[in-house]
Amino acid sequence: MNLKQPFVLENTSMMRNNDELEIKIINDLKQDVALYVGFSPKKETINTLVGKNIKGIFRFYSPIEKGRPYFKYLNESDSSILFSERVLPLEGAINIRDMGGYETNDNRRTKWGVLYRGDQLSKLTDKDVELLKKIGLKTIIDFRSSHERGLNPNREISSVEQTILSDPHSSFSEAAAEAVDLHSENQKLVRSLEQGLIEERYLENPDLKVIESYQNMVNSPESIQALKKMIHVYVCSENAPIIQHCRGGKDRTGFGSMLLLLLLGVKEELVVKDYMLTGDIRKRRNALKLQMYQELTDNQRYLDYLMAVLDTKEVFITSTIDYIKEQYGSIENYSVSQLGLSLSQIEEMKNNYLEEM
Template identity: 35%
Template sequence: MKNLTVERTENYLKFSLDQRDSGRFKVNVSKNPLTLALDHTLTLDFSEGSAFLPVSEVKGREFYSLIAPDHQAVGAERRVALPSLYNCRDLGGYVTTDGRLTKWGYFYRSDAPDHLTKHDVAFLSEMALAAVVDFRSPKEIAHNPDNYFAEKRHYQFDPHAEVAKEASLMPAKGADKDQQKVAKLLELAKTKAGQQRLVEMQQQMVYQMEELVLSAAAQQAYTDFMKVLVRQEVPCLFHCQGGKDRTGWAAAIILGLLGVPEETIYQDYFLTEINNEPRNQARMAIYQQYTDNAFVLDYLASLQKTKRAYLDSAFNAMKTHYGTMEAYAKQALGMNQETIEQFKEMYLY
């Protein structure tokens, strides 16, 4: 099975084949990633591996299967094209070290679906999700509960990531809480010692990522999460608030156990920086209404960034204490070799 890359521009979907084939090909379209049952068929003209389809012809979440004379390719858009979610994306289409492909439409990592439009609720409902997993704390959930979009089950697994929680809190309705947050940081920035502390605090997320691997609470949360996937409660959408760190480590576990190379896992992690840029700019604009202090703004910006050092910290902790992702899954997440092999057969083409 080969990957069919599908990318959205303003007006078109671009389909790309690694083989750079030219010619007219039929592309089967399915709404169901579990069966790839035929919904309708497209006829696309490829030139040097690329073809285009007007976006106006795309109806909801679609999965594409192309059968060429010497190979089959399957693909979908990586980012789920919803205006009210910046960072909802599919973990399908990643090539493993043994040449297999992660299945499209089974795992969606996302920012919190707590502010959806009616259109987006309908879109997600049509995706027929079996499970939604929320990694936020009870306080975060109470502040901005998820919208319901017809998922069969909804889980809350809290890894107790206090820094991540602080980093990803959405600006509150009204200015009071954001203004109070900035005021506290400004008080700290009045002294040289406080300024140094703010610089040091920019490393908090590094330590937090280590805790997501090693703390008992985090291990329990990710154990419960993996049980959902082993039970094949898919499609599954999992999220925290911004879909960056708590969600990022969950995605790393999935991809690592499926045999996706580490550098590809990093590339997936870095997509958050691109996807969340409009959201982060809006949040920083709110903070900038209350201060222009560089120490304060640099600290607040550091919590929103997607840095290699953050994921490095998680991987380093995992390797130091367990050696490999499989050993981590066995010793910390309650899996065994048989379960891991079954996991691969479930979720790889």
Template identity: 30%
Template sequence: MYKKAVFLTLCFFLAQCSNNNNLMDRPIHKINQTSQTEDHRLLPMDGSYNTRELGGYKTKDGKFVKWGVLYRSDKLSDLSSTDEQYLQNLGIKRIVDFRSATEKTEDPDIIPEGIDYVEMPIAVDGAMRSQIEAILKGETNKDIKSFLVDANKEFITDYADVYSKFLKDLIANKGPTLFHCTAGKDRAGFAAAITLIALGVSKDDVISDYMKTNAFTADRIDQMIRQIKLMSLYQVDAEIMRPLLGVEQEYIETAFQTAEERYGSLENYIKVGLSISDSEIQKLRSLLLES
């Protein structure tokens, strides 16, 4: 019975919730529009709960990230036809998917017509599922938070090639880009972080963006905790899942610390670890920043 409860918990964790929104009520963020506010950052979607704008952040030299050019998101497998039209209306030209082959097979993205789809897999799903199951069964002393701390270290140590490819793809200037993983918080969260660092946004603002997942998904997380308790017949301590459903500042700070220990600074990690030259950084900034 307990194993069944664990299985149901894992199944529920992999499921997603949705909202209903009218297309006419959805904001369209135009390039070179600096008057947008934080209220516009989370996009209203039927089949996605963590699709966000990265525009508006101020850089250390006084410029701003353009609105309407960079979006981060959770998986796009549950998009409604209204969502598809909305992404087209936003002018998105490219979708980058960080999920593994298994994740994409189980929940293939719905790609709106006219938008290019690029796969840049970071395969953590198998390890994640087995680790979560072991934690829920009490077969390991490691907790979920420790697992995610280690996963963020691996973004630096094991996946430099993927994140280098991602930044170079942005530098190639193929139009407004949406990038995502499954929940839109870990793999996509780190991609957002290094992009903002490369653009010259302060570390404090980068961490603030990373932590917005918790604010934007708080109600959903509480709902999932309640459902896990019910589905497991209260045999699973659902609260131990909370660090997995949201983010902790320690996660991204661990990634930053690992990069700084290996390369001296985050900027040097981007230049040396990700092989992004000074001229490429300047091109990225010319494409994505405005005064």
């Protein structure tokens, strides 16, 4: 497996080549950097020396079967930074990733190894299931509709204690309704365009469809119930490690992850960056999807619309954040008034899922 991490930390990059990890740390201070490894996301357990050098380049033998490695590096100034592979090296899912390491507005970081987001868990291999078991995954929040779950049930993971079904009834699951496979779903989408079922304004401005769908998730009663169920799972830290996922890990999960990270005080530009990682990860898959659509239609307007719905654009998430602020004043106000959180619960979540820099 070759996996280049799309983003780890501001000054750290990682590349997996089968069982070998290459780690590069930008060393502006030109001091010796010592890299340590462990198999728990707690700094005090990460104490095996990988190496020490001024270049900040390290190679580490890390077979996936051994578990998930966590690293920390120290320089002569004795600053210690924890990190790991952001996208998990799985064979049957491409977009399962850790939301750790993000800086907050109060100079803390989200903890590694407790907050995950992803695409569906239906095609996981036995090797993948074993890795998720080793990281101690305890709670799954599944945003998919009952139809989606029926077609592609998640693999069973023995460490998981509960699965929370939290379907927001969003437009992103509508295309899958009544479809029995990917080809019939694609046919249904193209047929809806050919029959004039898609409003002209969406063909004129395809981005508008996604933006309005996200905004609808803010206020629709079904979505509010689903988001309320989702966010209250995080109040109890005993539920962690937690993964929230939908089918592709972009829209419903993108919304849920945005809400969680902003409540934890993560800097807005990093929340947007986290959302945009899906675009990098799914680039090849989206290109294959375009080929499938091209086999069904050569109408460029239809293709532009179909690909816009698949795309990952900053405006999709930034316009949603702005919309919540316009409607409710802040993410906190929205979560208190609509999702039933208290300010003390939000503080409790911060204490549970953040650590000092």
